Amino acid sequence: MHAKDRTGWDGEQLAADFLEAKGHRVVERRWRTPTGELDLVTLDEGTLVGVEVKTRRGIGYGHPLEAVNGKKLRRLHLLVREYALTHSLRMPHRVDAVGIVMPTRGAEAVSIEHLVGVV
Known part of the structure; x- marks a missing residue:
């Protein structure tokens, strides 16, 4: 596995643990469709x-949440609606974003930022 892929997997696990500690129940990971x-x-x-x-392993290329732009958000909103329809779920839905900075070495702590209801 490439280092970038490993970072992504590790970040998703950290995000899942973080959200579960806040009361979320993770029901799916890496749900894919032709849309995204x-x-x-x-x-x-x-x-x-x-x-x-x-x-990200650092902020040399900016904070991770800077990569969640308008185009990406439009697709995410489509995907969460698609998930609800595919699973016959009639409930409110939203899109959240979690940005994680996971330094590779040193005493720096992992930083996790959670944005709720991103539009």
Whole structure:
């Protein structure tokens, strides 16, 4: 596995653990369709949540959440609606984003930022 892929997998696991600690229930990981992929699908107090996880080893190329732009958000909103339709779920839904900075070495701590209801 490439280092970038490993970073992505590790970040998604950190995000899942973080969200579960906040009360989310993870129901799906890496849900794919021809439209795209939802990194995580969770339930948060009766709301279906499509979660985009962005992980970086540093901020040399900017904060991970800067990569969640308008085009990406439009696709994520389509995907969470598609997930609800595919699974016959009639409930409120939203898109969240989790940005993780996971330094490769040193005493720097992992940083996790969670944006709720990104539009």
